[in-house]
Amino acid sequence: MSMEISEPSTRGRPRDRRADVAIAGAVRSLLVEVGYTNLTMEAIAARAGVGKATLYRRYASKAEVVFANIVHDSGVQAPDTGSLRGDLIELGQRIVNDLASPAAVAAVPGLLADLTGDAPLWDRFQTALTARERALIAEILRRARDRGELRDVIDVDLVHASLLGAVFTWLLILRLPPTDSLGERIGELVADGLRGAAS
Amino acid sequence: MSMEISEPSTRGRPRDRRADVAIAGAVRSLLVEVGYTNLTMEAIAARAGVGKATLYRRYASKAEVVFANIVHDSGVQAPDTGSLRGDLIELGQRIVNDLASPAAVAAVPGLLADLTGDAPLWDRFQTALTARERALIAEILRRARDRGELRDVIDVDLVHASLLGAVFTWLLILRLPPTDSLGERIGELVADGLRGAAS
Amino acid sequence: MSMEISEPSTRGRPRDRRADVAIAGAVRSLLVEVGYTNLTMEAIAARAGVGKATLYRRYASKAEVVFANIVHDSGVQAPDTGSLRGDLIELGQRIVNDLASPAAVAAVPGLLADLTGDAPLWDRFQTALTARERALIAEILRRARDRGELRDVIDVDLVHASLLGAVFTWLLILRLPPTDSLGERIGELVADGLRGAAS
Amino acid sequence: MSMEISEPSTRGRPRDRRADVAIAGAVRSLLVEVGYTNLTMEAIAARAGVGKATLYRRYASKAEVVFANIVHDSGVQAPDTGSLRGDLIELGQRIVNDLASPAAVAAVPGLLADLTGDAPLWDRFQTALTARERALIAEILRRARDRGELRDVIDVDLVHASLLGAVFTWLLILRLPPTDSLGERIGELVADGLRGAAS
DNA sequence: ATCTAAGCGAGACGGTACGTCTTGTCTTAGG
DNA sequence: CCTAAGACAAGACGTACCGTCTCGCTTAGAT
Numbered sequence: 111m112s113m114e115i116s117e118p119s120t121r122g123r124p125r126d127r128r129a130d131v132a133i134a135g136a137v138r139s140l141l142v143e144v145g146y147t148n149l150t151m152e153a154i155a156a157r158a159g160v161g162k163a164t165l166y167r168r169y170a171s172k173a174e175v176v177f178a179n180i181v182h183d184s185g186v187q188a189p190d191t192g193s194l195r196g197d198l199i200e201l202g203q204r205i206v207n208d209l210a211s212p213a214a215v216a217a218v219p220g221l222l223a224d225l226t227g228d229a230p231l232w233d234r235f236q237t238a239l240t241a242r243e244r245a246l247i248a249e250i251l252r253r254a255r256d257r258g259e260l261r262d263v264i265d266v267d268l269v270h271a272s273l274l275g276a277v278f279t280w281l282l283i284l285r286l287p288p289t290d291s292l293g294e295r296i297g298e299l300v301a302d303g304l305r306g307a308a309s
Numbered sequence: 310m311s312m313e314i315s316e317p318s319t320r321g322r323p324r325d326r327r328a329d330v331a332i333a334g335a336v337r338s339l340l341v342e343v344g345y346t347n348l349t350m351e352a353i354a355a356r357a358g359v360g361k362a363t364l365y366r367r368y369a370s371k372a373e374v375v376f377a378n379i380v381h382d383s384g385v386q387a388p389d390t391g392s393l394r395g396d397l398i399e400l401g402q403r404i405v406n407d408l409a410s411p412a413a414v415a416a417v418p419g420l421l422a423d424l425t426g427d428a429p430l431w432d433r434f435q436t437a438l439t440a441r442e443r444a445l446i447a448e449i450l451r452r453a454r455d456r457g458e459l460r461d462v463i464d465v466d467l468v469h470a471s472l473l474g475a476v477f478t479w480l481l482i483l484r485l486p487p488t489d490s491l492g493e494r495i496g497e498l499v500a501d502g503l504r505g506a507a508s
Numbered sequence: 509m510s511m512e513i514s515e516p517s518t519r520g521r522p523r524d525r526r527a528d529v530a531i532a533g534a535v536r537s538l539l540v541e542v543g544y545t546n547l548t549m550e551a552i553a554a555r556a557g558v559g560k561a562t563l564y565r566r567y568a569s570k571a572e573v574v575f576a577n578i579v580h581d582s583g584v585q586a587p588d589t590g591s592l593r594g595d596l597i598e599l600g601q602r603i604v605n606d607l608a609s610p611a612a613v614a615a616v617p618g619l620l621a622d623l624t625g626d627a628p629l630w631d632r633f634q635t636a637l638t639a640r641e642r643a644l645i646a647e648i649l650r651r652a653r654d655r656g657e658l659r660d661v662i663d664v665d666l667v668h669a670s671l672l673g674a675v676f677t678w679l680l681i682l683r684l685p686p687t688d689s690l691g692e693r694i695g696e697l698v699a700d701g702l703r704g705a706a707s
Numbered sequence: 708m709s710m711e712i713s714e715p716s717t718r719g720r721p722r723d724r725r726a727d728v729a730i731a732g733a734v735r736s737l738l739v740e741v742g743y744t745n746l747t748m749e750a751i752a753a754r755a756g757v758g759k760a761t762l763y764r765r766y767a768s769k770a771e772v773v774f775a776n777i778v779h780d781s782g783v784q785a786p787d788t789g790s791l792r793g794d795l796i797e798l799g800q801r802i803v804n805d806l807a808s809p810a811a812v813a814a815v816p817g818l819l820a821d822l823t824g825d826a827p828l829w830d831r832f833q834t835a836l837t838a839r840e841r842a843l844i845a846e847i848l849r850r851a852r853d854r855g856e857l858r859d860v861i862d863v864d865l866v867h868a869s870l871l872g873a874v875f876t877w878l879l880i881l882r883l884p885p886t887d888s889l890g891e892r893i894g895e896l897v898a899d900g901l902r903g904a905a906s
Numbered sequence: 907a908t909c910t911a912a913g914c915g916a917g918a919c920g921g922t923a924c925g926t927c928t929t930g931t932c933t934t935a936g937g
Numbered sequence: 938c939c940t941a942a943g944a945c946a947a948g949a950c951g952t953a954c955c956g957t958c959t960c961g962c963t964t965a966g967a968t
Contacts, residue, residue: 122943123933129945145426150923161946166925216425222482223422226415227344232484240483265494267485268475272498274482275474276467283421283473284439285431286466295464299471299502306501321912322964328914349954360915365956520917521959527919543824548949559920564951614823620880621820624813625742630882638881663892665883666873670896672880673872674865681819681871682837683829684864693862697869697900704899723940747928758941763930909968919958925950932945937938 125167132158133165134179142212146176146220173224173231180217182208183239188246194254195301198273201246202300203293205277210288219282244270264304272300324366331357332364336378341411345375345419372423372430379416381407382438387445393453394500397472400445401499402492404476409487418481443469463503471499523565530556531563532577540610544574544618571622571629578615580606581637586644592652593699596671599644600698601691603675608686617680642668662702670698729755730762734776739809743773743817770821770828777814779805780836785843791851792898795870798843799897800890802874807885816879841867861901869897 118125136157140149151172155162169175189200208214225232247270254260276296280286317324335356339348350371354361368374388399407413424431446469453459475495479485516523534555538547549570553560567573587598606612623630645668652658674694678684733754737746748769752759766772786797805811822829845863852858873893877883 125944147423147426152923164945219425220422223419224346226418227346267483268494268498271479271483272471272475275478276471278478279474280470284466284470295467299467302505303498303502306505351954363914523918545820545824550949562919617823618820621817622744624816625744665881666892666896669877669881670869670873673876674869676876677872678868682864682868693865697865700903701896701900704903
């Protein structure tokens with residue numbers, strides 16, 4: 111994710127990659143154990159067996175270290191199943207996969223809260239994740255229109271908000287358990303909603 | 310919202326209602342100025358011209374004081390426009406109204422994060438807001454089925470997640486501006502998605 | 509010694525005098541155990557069973573907390589034995605008494621070093637101790653001249669430097685043990701040196 | 708002063724003498740600028756344009772690097788003016804010369820403080836300076852007794868403490884300015900004090 | 907007309923985490 | 938084996954808040 115706050119110089123002693131591994135492990139285990147709010151930089155450093163300076167050399171804040179070690183994007187390739195419905199189901203399932211892990215459940219709400227007050231980090235989040243996901247959806251919708259499945263110009267953001275939002279809310283606001291068919295049912299609902307709007 | 314941590318006794322000096330007003334004003338102004346994360350109980354007390362004990366006598370935590378002074382539920386009466394589509398549009402608009410205010414934008418992500426690690430507060434949130442909203446949706450769906458608009462049994466939670474989630478994500482994750490038609494378009498999409506599923 | 513960095517207000521909860529006692533005890537015991545250089549504010553707070561804020565509310569730095577709890581002035585009354593020699597011996601003994609305690613031996617060199625780079629604290633040290641001691645010596649010399657023991661005008665600072673310096677150097681630079689007669693012999697040497705100069 | 712912690716090996720690349728010069732200059736300038744307490748090894752290395760390892764290869768601590776680059780002994784030859792009074796005046800003037808330089812004023816109190824908690828360095832300081840100075844005084848007193856100026860056996864340490872202490876205290880505790888006659892007046896006072904004691 | 911319980915603003919209390927700094931060691935590439 | 942650069946583990950720094958408490962005082966209803 112290349113979240114490092116300053117790229118390591120080529121001169122001097124190189125950064126120890128083992129520290130990165132240890133930090134990642136510490137963040138993941140602590141997140142699940144104590145939750146985002148009770149996660150502290152001190153505890154991460156201690157659990158990782160690393161000095162605080164080593165941690166702060168890599169990440170400027172709790173939000174950064176969690177972001178870099180927990181969040182994964184939803185793939186680079188847009189799904190291409192041959193139908194709008196299939197593509198949205200596939201994407202819904204990917205999003206469920208990303209958000210349903212224990213670490214993500216523990217991390218994401220707190221992360222979102224911290225992003226709210228941190229403009230630079232927000233931009234990186236936006237660039238690394240949101241914009242990428244939006245591009246996938248735009249691609250899916252473009253292909254559907256090319257196929258003749260959709261007539262009108264569709265608001266990509268509305269689809270994005272519906273798809274991501276339904277998963278987010280199911281898992282993190284309503285805190286319902288992730289069923290096997292969750293991504294499928296959400297993808298279907300959005301696809302049907304679009305088809306209704308288009309006809 | 311009756312979030313007070315202990316009901317005031319009938320004996321002794323009664324609580325000063327002006328303190329409640331001052332606290333509410335301080336919370337609202339500070340939330341917009343510094344955001345939820347940087348909001349502190351100390352600052353609320355100072356801004357309100359109130360001792361910390363007075364604040365803690367009313368609210369046990371930042372989450373509570375913000376919850377009680379910012380969050381409003383989406384009405385008690387289910388919308389009844391005569392059609393599923395109309396009802397969902399109406400509910401979508403109510404949700405947009407609640408979440409689009411500057412104070413709500415500043416408060417809600419942080420609040421959600423704190424709820425995640427605070428089971429008792431989570432239960433109150435659940436009872437006061439989520440369950441109530443869910444009941445509205447169940448009522449809307451029941452009426453639609455009675456009218457013959459829907460055949461199948463619909464998952465209320467899925468509708469809830471789709472409707473609330475789309476608004477939440479649009480405003481608080483994608484951080485897009487709230488257009489006048491936002492609630493309407495989201496309500497339509499969900500209604501059409503359900504109709505598609507039902508046919 | 510009134511070294512508090514800000515006088516406690518009359519409003520609000522008053523300061524707990526037991527904290528002062530606990531801090532004083534912690535400083536004294538830690539000084540002897542680990543020495544001034546290895547003494548830390550963290551350790552003082554921990555040993556005293558006191559929060560760091562409570563410590564910093566009273567003292568702005570290690571130098572202040574040590575100064576206030578270790579250093580004692582050499583009495584307010586000038587010795588008056590009836591002779592210059594007797595007065596200087598008496599004063600020399602007082603200075604030895606102050607500087608020979610284990611806590612003073614551990615504290616004074618480090619304290620002097622920190623005073624060197626802290627002008628405000630230096631001024632307080634100067635006012636509280638140096639100037640007071642100088643006044644005692646001036647009084648002793650004035651009486652000796654009145655008695656006819658001294659003819660010339662004597663440089664008070666030179667006497668001060670000789671008397672204090674000999675004790676300081678014996679104990680803290682040469683690190684020789686404080687014999688019972690140390691103050692007496694130093695007082696004698698200075699008195700004889702002055703008499704020689706005066707004749 | 709030969710404070711190097713390990714003598715440079717004869718094999719491999721020889722040590723760069725320019726590094727020593729740069730370190731000495733950096734120590735002297737930084738001492739005067741920021742004082743002993745605020746002097747850091749990092750800053751010395753940076754100012755000298757030298758790696759920290761290069762610095763630590765030569766000196767084990769701040770005390771050592773300052774000691775080696777600031778402190779000078781008071782001459783190897785005992786003064787021999789033909790009289791006790793003249794010899795002590797001469798020695799007093801040498802001590803004033805050593806301690807009155809801006810670098811010495813900045814360095815000596817902090818150095819003394821660090822010596823207090825560092826036994827090995829204390830021994831080297833003792834050997835390199837204190838013992839040497841004491842030997843000079845012993846020689847001066849021996850010659851005075853041979854000349855018949857003194858009858859009794861004089862405590863060399865008392866003379867040492869008086870002479871060194873008066874200068875130290877004048878300059879570093881009372882922080883009075885070094886007058887031209889300072890060494891002379893102090894030497895006189897001590898000489899007269901001894902003569903008084905001897906008669 | 908007290909008495910007494912609970913309210914009030916102010917601010918000290920013991921703690922904890924913050925992000926920075928310094929220490930002394932170690933690891934790189936290069937002379 | 939030296940050099941400059943800089944990462945490393947450790948831990949103290951002084952600050953900011955936490956949630957509790959203690960102070961002198963006010964405001965009521967109950968006696």
